[in-house]
Amino acid sequence: MTDVKLEELKAIPLLEGVPDNQLQWLIDNGNVRLLEEGERMFEAGEAVDKTSIILEGRIRLCVSQNGKLREVAVFKEQAITGYLPFSRALKTPGYGQCIKKARVLVIPSEKIKAAAREHYELTEALVHIMTTRVRDFTSQQQQNEKMFALGKLSAGLAHELNNPAAAITRGAAALEDQIERLPELFKSIVQLNIPPEKVDGINQLLHTRAHQKDRPVLSMMTRAAHEDDLNDWLDDHEITDCDFAENMVDFDFKPEDLDHMNACTPSPQLPVVLEWVNNYLVATKMISDIKESSQRVSQLVTAVKNFTHMDRATDKQPLDIHSGLRNTLTMLDYKLKKAKVTVVENFDLDIPQVKAMAGELNQVWTNIIDNAADAMEANGGGTLEITTHQDRQFVQVTIKDSGPGVPLEIQSQIFDPFFTTKDMGKGTGLGLDVVMRIVRQHNGSVKLHSVPGSTEFIVCFPISGE
Template identity: 40%
Template structure:
């Protein structure tokens, strides 16, 4: 940094800036006379985070970059040029700078010390008003930009979670449909072999009775690995004795549907001594297609359930007014959106829900964002092994209370009172904007509620209280 002489035409230059619109030339000259004229070369820092806020900076010539720290890295916000104001402003409560101002090229700045602010207000109300209004507008724009970034990141997480959850049922549906297609193309040959057997209606009815009796019996008893292998060996020996081809595939399908050696014997008896090979293949094909259709139905139901969860989560099919809502339904939907993250980290999820919890009047789409932000933060904090997330609900003092508890390392006491501040984050660049908890707090306050946090190593509890 170098203090340089003020140009004779500095008044004419400043008078052209929008910030001095309606300000008398005498007031602008007062600012020039009382400010220090500084030159910063490219990459020099004129404003440093955590340093005492002592000056207001007015850019006369050049460009600077605003930069904020996120965790152990830095995030560049925007560039500003001639006529822009940053640093401390009149009537501001700022004690320390919250970011960094870095010259992009040679930067000429007027630096006015805070000790001059009182006199400036006496000299020109218009000048003071313009400075405050301009910076307030910049803060509003900056905040809106960061809020938009946070919403986009939330949307990205929602999209990633939904895509991840949809991937499995969609892949299963395609896989089952392909296999069903292949089996249908094999059916003509098998049908031909069945027709040549000249099976009577009575024999067909007997076989159907065996098959449908199994279908009506309800859930199939799950066999242990040893039990399944024993049953399979029995079937394989039986098929070999009766010259049944592809016995291994048929045996697997039989066991999947709970058919054992006694059922194979019953089928043989129903056919009255006719050749078994073609019939066993026909039965296996019929059962396999039944299984594939069931898998397709289950996959489609799962996709429908996920889409339904998204509708509940976003509340896009209802009005945006306060509505009596089941908080548990919103929490469950939020968990579904983040389910893939639970799986990736092997997190144990405990839901301790109050069955008597009454409906609560909320803006459902907004309150679901609260659960998502808090649960997502908990997932980040939870260790890679033996992670536990607990969500507890109860009522107290005519309030609905939701506790979100994780067994992570905890929040350091030095930053505990800052976590709801705008732009404060301990996450790396790209993993958070520092607005998630601030947005969460704002939504809770909009509902006339409260949000608090208690933390120690191994237990962090975020508590949301909503009036009933």
């Protein structure tokens, strides 16, 4: 089908109010172009010298950003793109590719410029499209810059990384001190005349306690009582090093364990053996602390990498919705703890994957959860409940907080650009605008239900991405 009927243009909401004779003028001055799936409609850097009205099919715009191609828009049926009156665009920022067999009405820019003098209503409609496009692209650029900078997350991430890094530094210093003491300890140990079977007995006890899996977690009072028992035993045997008892309690040593080592050691050489045992226990503890802290740093780096999806393609891919939610919670963990927020996960792990851009979905979760944390922090804490389930051909994510709620009179405005209820300097009013545009780009929907003490954002994405 290569001809265009007047009814097709009249059905386009963007051209509502344009008289029939002006719509017929578009048809008379344009040409129909048919595109097969995968065919390029235009290339990056081409002159913006025509107006295109998508009658059927879909065209996606891909732009190179930071050395990677990124899908920034999808033009569907009834979309109007290309040259628009009074636009300053001279060259296309990327290439346009047909992703669904398309039929496009193409009008040369010279004709559109001439129409500005003769067809007021048509020009007015096209100018309105242009201003909307400028706003969308400007806002989209702002969201990309915020994503790359990780502005909202930098303070919390730095805090989360600083704790394990400091622990590694302390552990390494303590371990170095223990190692420096080994030569002198070795001299003392080799002078002992302990039978091999007695050495095996001490080694077996030491290995058992150092690698005990079910080591009890002691309360402060219970720990103090156990430490007193060990100190009493050491005092009875005229051993005055107070560090022995403190370290041995950490590894669940009991007075009967000291009796066992005493029986294996030639009198009065027990202090030398205990010092060797104590050195081993401290070194083991430091190694464990360093290992645990290193794993925490690795987890945080992995979370950042997954959150931004630095190593993945930037087009839509099948993904598990829960992975992004958990990465976002990890990135915001410090802020949630600071706000005294309890997180409840009601995840349906059997729901299918959705076709989406993971990095952009993470921006959705970040903005909603970040706002919820701010609201609950003002209340002195609260509960954040995240629920996922399948609703027919959609995956639904509900993020509910126990904050003060959104007043009824402003609920219709919260998705508007630059609208914010936060104090001056604390909000840009772009967060929920970003949420709405990303969700729409994924052919989904986002709804708000809010009453005092309960605010729900319900986000739905089609499983197929269409």
